[in-house]
Every structure is written in structure tokens, then in C-alpha cells.
Amino acid sequence: MTLQRPINSRGARTKRALGVQAVLEWAFRVEKAQLELPVRKDVSDEGFGFGLEYVLLQRAALGCKVDGGQHKIGSYTHADAEVVAATVAGMPERLGGIRMAISVAELARAGITPDWMPSVVPRCVPMETKSNQHGERATTIVVGTERVLTRGKWRTVKVLACPVTWRPHPEQIASARRGYEDWWEALDWVRDGLVVGGMLREVEVTTAMPKLRPWK
Structure with missing residues (x-):
């Protein structure tokens, strides 16, 4: 999925509206964004990502005036994808911390959702x-x-x-579905963080979310 901004009637480019799962898959699967997971003891558990100051520094290092993403040049990663990765990397401990951040990123990179054992009956x-x-x-x-x-x-x-x-044992199914719900909560947090942060230049994160309990 190459990110291309549509052009409105005035000739100006508008942001592309995507749900958070689509944004994650674009950032990690298409743009090959990488998680940076330093040990930071000064991050508030309730904060979004690494905080806006961290993201601003990252964008300054990247050179944010580059209007890219349509054609990758060398190892260039779209600046919006870097913001997404930085947000995911700041996953709070109450939602699984680094473990959940890695899981969210790898699932997005593979373009899949957690296996909640659909249609399985003990x-x-x-x-x-x-x-x-x-x-x-x-x-x-x-x-x-x-x-x-x-x-x-x-x-x-x-x-x-x-x-x-x-x-399979009913507890196996219940565990798989708890894992899916945990992933959903993590995506909901990432979505809120990206919206509140307001750092994305070419993407507008919509309210679209995967089903919370698809087995119901």
C-alpha cells in the first residue's frame, strides 16, 4: 500500500484517511519502520508514545520537509511511519509494554491479526x-x-x-481470545495517541477499528 495523498478541487493535497490497523500495516509492512525500544525510566505510564518532544527530535533528524513515501529511496522511511513506530514503542506497561509493542509491530508487518481460534469448538x-x-x-x-x-x-x-x-481445551480458546482483546486495546491506545499527538502530516487516523469480539 503506497501512501499517495489525494488532491482536492483546489489542487491542494489532503490527508489520506486510514483506520489504525491500516496505518500500522503501512508503517511496518510497506515503509519497513523499525521499533526503537530504549530503556526509559522517565516515561509516564499514561503518556502517548515517547512524547511529542521525542517525536519532534526524531523528525528533525530525519528532515521533515521531505515530502516522501510514494517512492522509497534507499533506506528512507516515511516520516509519518517513524511517528507511528515511535508511538507503538511507547506502549505503557498496563497494556503489555515492550512485549505488546513488538507483537503489534510484527502482526502489522505480517498483515495479520492475532489468532483468536475462529470456528473452534472443544x-x-x-x-x-x-x-x-x-x-x-x-x-x-x-x-x-x-x-x-x-x-x-x-x-x-x-x-x-x-x-x-x-x-482444544476451553482455556486455550479463552486465552487466545484474551490475547486478541489485549491486542485490540493496544491498537485503540495507539489510535488515540496518534490522534492526540497530531504529528502525522499525510495520514488522518479514523475511528475505524477491528471488531472487538469477532467470535460473538
């Missing part, structure tokens, strides 16, 4: 199976004995049971 299956010439059968275990009367005689017989489990 099934009750034997814990173990064994195969022989007659096919595959569930493994059983002895859970006790019983005295039974057969043909006029009392006999002791084994009571067998088949241990079962749920696959």
Missing part, C-alpha cells in the same frame, strides 16, 4: 489411543473391580474406563 476425545490390526481404539485404564454372577458362578471382573479430555 471436542471430548480420549486422552490416549492405540492402534492395531483392527484400527485405532481408545486406551482404557482399570478403575476398580466388581463381583458378578455369570453362569451360576461368581467372578471378579475389572471395571475399565476411558480417560477423556477436551481438545
Whole structure:
């Protein structure tokens, strides 16, 4: 997705409106923006990204008057993409910190969303199976004995049971969906940070978001 600003009726270029997921994929997948993750103890947990001062310094170092992004020259990365990367890198600890920042960036770079295990339904299956010439059968275990009367005689017989489990386990599905919700919250924070920061020159971040709970 090459970022090209549309031209309005007056001949002036306008910002391109994109949802936050599309912005992230453009920054990390197309522009190849990289996360810079220094250890900074002076960052407020509630702050957006590295703060506007940090982003301004980064843009000054890049040379912000370059109107680029349509054709990458060498290792040039669009300045707006750098702002997006700086914002993601400042992910607060309450949302997962550096771990979540890396996850958001890598998912965007791959152009995918977290696997929330769509259409998966837990099934009750034997814990173990064994195969022989007659096919595959569930493994059983002895859970006790019983005295039974057969043909006029009392006999002791084994009571067998088949241990079962749920696959995938409901907790696996719940964990995957909690992970998706955490990712969604992180994207919501990034979107707010980019809007409040007002540092993007060619992109307007819209309110569009992925579905919060697509499994419902």
C-alpha cells in the first residue's frame, strides 16, 4: 500500500484517511519502520508514545520537509511511519509494554491479526489411543473391580474406563481470545495517541477499528 495523498478541487493535497490497523500495516509492512525500544525510566505510564518532544527530535533528524513515501529511496522511511513506530514503542506497561509493542509491530508487518481460534469448538476425545490390526481404539485404564454372577458362578471382573479430555481445551480458546482483546486495546491506545499527538502530516487516523469480539 503506497501512501499517495489525494488532491482536492483546489489542487491542494489532503490527508489520506486510514483506520489504525491500516496505518500500522503501512508503517511496518510497506515503509519497513523499525521499533526503537530504549530503556526509559522517565516515561509516564499514561503518556502517548515517547512524547511529542521525542517525536519532534526524531523528525528533525530525519528532515521533515521531505515530502516522501510514494517512492522509497534507499533506506528512507516515511516520516509519518517513524511517528507511528515511535508511538507503538511507547506502549505503557498496563497494556503489555515492550512485549505488546513488538507483537503489534510484527502482526502489522505480517498483515495479520492475532489468532483468536475462529470456528473452534472443544471436542471430548480420549486422552490416549492405540492402534492395531483392527484400527485405532481408545486406551482404557482399570478403575476398580466388581463381583458378578455369570453362569451360576461368581467372578471378579475389572471395571475399565476411558480417560477423556477436551481438545482444544476451553482455556486455550479463552486465552487466545484474551490475547486478541489485549491486542485490540493496544491498537485503540495507539489510535488515540496518534490522534492526540497530531504529528502525522499525510495520514488522518479514523475511528475505524477491528471488531472487538469477532467470535460473538
